[in-house]
Amino acid sequence: MEPAAQKTNYSNLDLVDECDSFPYYQVDPDLYAASISTYYELRVRNHAYGIGYLLPSVAEVFRGVPNWDLNDADRILTLEAGDTAAERSAAVEQTLLALRATGHFKVLDKWRDELYAVYGRNKELLFNVERSAGPLFGVVMYGVHLTAYVRTKEGEIKIWTPRRARTKQTYGGMLDNAVAGGIASGEDPFESMVRECAEEASLGEELVRKGAKACGTVTYHHIRTEKAGGETKLLQPECQYIWDLELPKDVIPKPGDDEVEEFYLWSVEEVQEAMRKGEFKPNCALVVLDFFVRHGILTCENEKDYIEIVSRLHRKLEFPTL
Amino acid sequence: MEPAAQKTNYSNLDLVDECDSFPYYQVDPDLYAASISTYYELRVRNHAYGIGYLLPSVAEVFRGVPNWDLNDADRILTLEAGDTAAERSAAVEQTLLALRATGHFKVLDKWRDELYAVYGRNKELLFNVERSAGPLFGVVMYGVHLTAYVRTKEGEIKIWTPRRARTKQTYGGMLDNAVAGGIASGEDPFESMVRECAEEASLGEELVRKGAKACGTVTYHHIRTEKAGGETKLLQPECQYIWDLELPKDVIPKPGDDEVEEFYLWSVEEVQEAMRKGEFKPNCALVVLDFFVRHGILTCENEKDYIEIVSRLHRKLEFPTL
Numbered sequence: 001m002e003p004a005a006q007k008t009n010y011s012n013l014d015l016v017d018e019c020d021s022f023p024y025y026q027v028d029p030d031l032y033a034a035s036i037s038t039y040y041e042l043r044v045r046n047h048a049y050g051i052g053y054l055l056p057s058v059a060e061v062f063r064g065v066p067n068w069d070l071n072d073a074d075r076i077l078t079l080e081a082g083d084t085a086a087e088r089s090a091a092v093e094q095t096l097l098a099l100r101a102t103g104h105f106k107v108l109d110k111w112r113d114e115l116y117a118v119y120g121r122n123k124e125l126l127f128n129v130e131r132s133a134g135p136l137f138g139v140v141m142y143g144v145h146l147t148a149y150v151r152t153k154e155g156e157i158k159i160w161t162p163r164r165a166r167t168k169q170t171y172g173g174m175l176d177n178a179v180a181g182g183i184a185s186g187e188d189p190f191e192s193m194v195r196e197c198a199e200e201a202s203l204g205e206e207l208v209r210k211g212a213k214a215c216g217t218v219t220y221h222h223i224r225t226e227k228a229g230g231e232t233k234l235l236q237p238e239c240q241y242i243w244d245l246e247l248p249k250d251v252i253p254k255p256g257d258d259e260v261e262e263f264y265l266w267s268v269e270e271v272q273e274a275m276r277k278g279e280f281k282p283n284c285a286l287v288v289l290d291f292f293v294r295h296g297i298l299t300c301e302n303e304k305d306y307i308e309i310v311s312r313l314h315r316k317l318e319f320p321t322l
Numbered sequence: 323m324e325p326a327a328q329k330t331n332y333s334n335l336d337l338v339d340e341c342d343s344f345p346y347y348q349v350d351p352d353l354y355a356a357s358i359s360t361y362y363e364l365r366v367r368n369h370a371y372g373i374g375y376l377l378p379s380v381a382e383v384f385r386g387v388p389n390w391d392l393n394d395a396d397r398i399l400t401l402e403a404g405d406t407a408a409e410r411s412a413a414v415e416q417t418l419l420a421l422r423a424t425g426h427f428k429v430l431d432k433w434r435d436e437l438y439a440v441y442g443r444n445k446e447l448l449f450n451v452e453r454s455a456g457p458l459f460g461v462v463m464y465g466v467h468l469t470a471y472v473r474t475k476e477g478e479i480k481i482w483t484p485r486r487a488r489t490k491q492t493y494g495g496m497l498d499n500a501v502a503g504g505i506a507s508g509e510d511p512f513e514s515m516v517r518e519c520a521e522e523a524s525l526g527e528e529l530v531r532k533g534a535k536a537c538g539t540v541t542y543h544h545i546r547t548e549k550a551g552g553e554t555k556l557l558q559p560e561c562q563y564i565w566d567l568e569l570p571k572d573v574i575p576k577p578g579d580d581e582v583e584e585f586y587l588w589s590v591e592e593v594q595e596a597m598r599k600g601e602f603k604p605n606c607a608l609v610v611l612d613f614f615v616r617h618g619i620l621t622c623e624n625e626k627d628y629i630e631i632v633s634r635l636h637r638k639l640e641f642p643t644l
Contacts, residue, residue: 024638025347026640026641027347123626136342172563213617214615214617216617217632217633219629219633236618239621239629275511293537294538294616295535296535299512300504300536300563304445307561307643307644310539311636311637311638312638314632314633315638316346316630317348318631320346
């Protein structure tokens with residue numbers, strides 16, 4: 001049997017749909033309600049609002065576990081431990097270490113030993129959670145993405161586009177933004193970006209601090225697929241802080257660690273062709289689209305789904321954000 | 323008695339809240355449901371989805387009117403006339419002319435004789451509607467906004483900021499974006515913007531066509547207040563196409579009609595001070611915020627509500643858009 005043909009003609013809206021795949025209330029309220037009624041809402045004690053969605057198969061694992069209360073009637077999983085971020089974080093860690101030891105969840109096989117922050121409605125830290133476990137709880141995770149580009153003498157934009165190492169745990173061999181990474185709990189987004197620029201692209205600190213221009217955020221709510229590895233259908237709402245960096249022609253990004261195979265300096269047309277072929281990591285495709293929108297490359301004249309795409313790149317997430 | 327003190331210390335999120343004032347499902351689903359349950363949904367025959375929200379007091383007026391069906395059980399007002407945009411438009415016009423003649427709605431006293439387009443899910447034109455009546459139906463309306471700015475030798479940005487004529491029907495005397503206007507049905511957004519640049523700021527066509535850079539859309543769902551004139555609480559979801567135009571230092575925008583009193587060339591700090599004082603027309607304040615985000619002026623370091631603001635500037639509207 002032939003393998004299923006790889007989709008090779010993604011529209012820009014297809015790319016958005018692939019990453020921002022959680023349904024929208026506005027499109028079909030009944031379908032939306034039916035869809036989210038299958039999830040369990042994550043809460044912490046004394047906070048009467050959700051901070052994440054869990055699949056029933058994940059929530060089930062917390063039944064009877066100390067520090068957790070699983071309410072089937074209202075479909076709410078509550079972290080009952082402690083009243084401080086430190087106490088809650090300790091309880092979450094204890095549970096996750098136990099789950100990891102049992103090998104119950106594939107995503108925990110990729111344990112990173114990095115703590116990510118989960119915030120409440122007053123932007124207060126509720127608790128920290130091991131990075132690989134974020135999608136189990138469906139909590140909002142934060143990252144930094146930077147697009148490095150060059151402007152030719154003719155004013156044409158060329159975009160530095162790295163290919164991820166084929167050995168990388170997730171999305172190996174796919175195209176990426178020049179620099180991208182997650183934000184550890186307590187880390188400043190700008191400092192995180194400066195660090196990643198050195199690690200992933202060998203870009204000098206002074207150049208980055210001076211030249212990187214903050215350009216907003218890209219937010220989306222992803223339902224994980226087999227492409228991400230681990231359990232599928234886990235929920236992953238994310239917020240990426242975005243920077244542009246116009247590089248002088250003589251600065252060549254170089255892989256600084258083993259996460260990147262090679263950097264290409266591509267014209268807009270070359271990037272667009274790779275986008276159409278689905279070669280970009282899904283959330284990186286969204287960052288490229290946002291760059292195209294802000295730089296007048298994607299316009300209402302050449303993109304029939306312009307309004308929809310611009311909104312979808314900036315989803316108002318279902319849960320509190322920092 | 324002293325007049326009520328004018329609010330003079332708007333945060334950026336206050337400015338967003340003032341314009342994007344329709345509730346969000348994500349923030350409180352129950353409150354949202356309770357809130358929209360008071361409205362009537364506007365539909366056209368053979369299209370099973372809403373294209374606008376009407377207040378009950380507005381919907382009531384359509385009871386028993388030819389071409390309209392008011393369904394109280396499901397709270398739906400359906401335009402039953404015709405199967406083509408032309409037939410539907412004629413029926414809408416006929417009804418609105420009759421309503422105008424009775425003087426029933428204050429917003430119709432500002433009849434503009436401009437037709438605006440209402441689109442369906444397949445981006446097809448469903449019907450045209452007189453501009454001043456848009457908020458009665460709560461349908462999505464479209465406009466263009468352009469920010470004209472100058473970059474000083476030191477790289478500092480200065481923003482051309484007009485003050486609306488004090489005699490203007492709506493928001494008289496408030497600050498505006500350099501160029502802004504509505505898009506008539508059938509008009510191309512870019513051509514609409516070029517035309518407004520000539521009319522409102524005396525900017526030459528060649529300069530604008532060459533220099534204006536498309537930068538996305540700003541979308542919001544406004545609940546009208548007394549500031550807009552006419553009935554309050556009417557719903558006004560809007561999509562503004564956005565352009566930036568960096569002007570040479572020797573090009574001075576000049577009012578080309580009687581809509582603008584004067585143009586100021588203001589530093590970012592001067593604009594920010596006027597924003598804090600609430601001097602900008604509400605939707606123009608959002609366009610300024612979007613400009614600040616894209617130009618690295620508003621960042622996650624100096625704006626605690628950064629993520630929320632960036633999302634809210636790009637609301638996914640409740641109804642189909644072009």
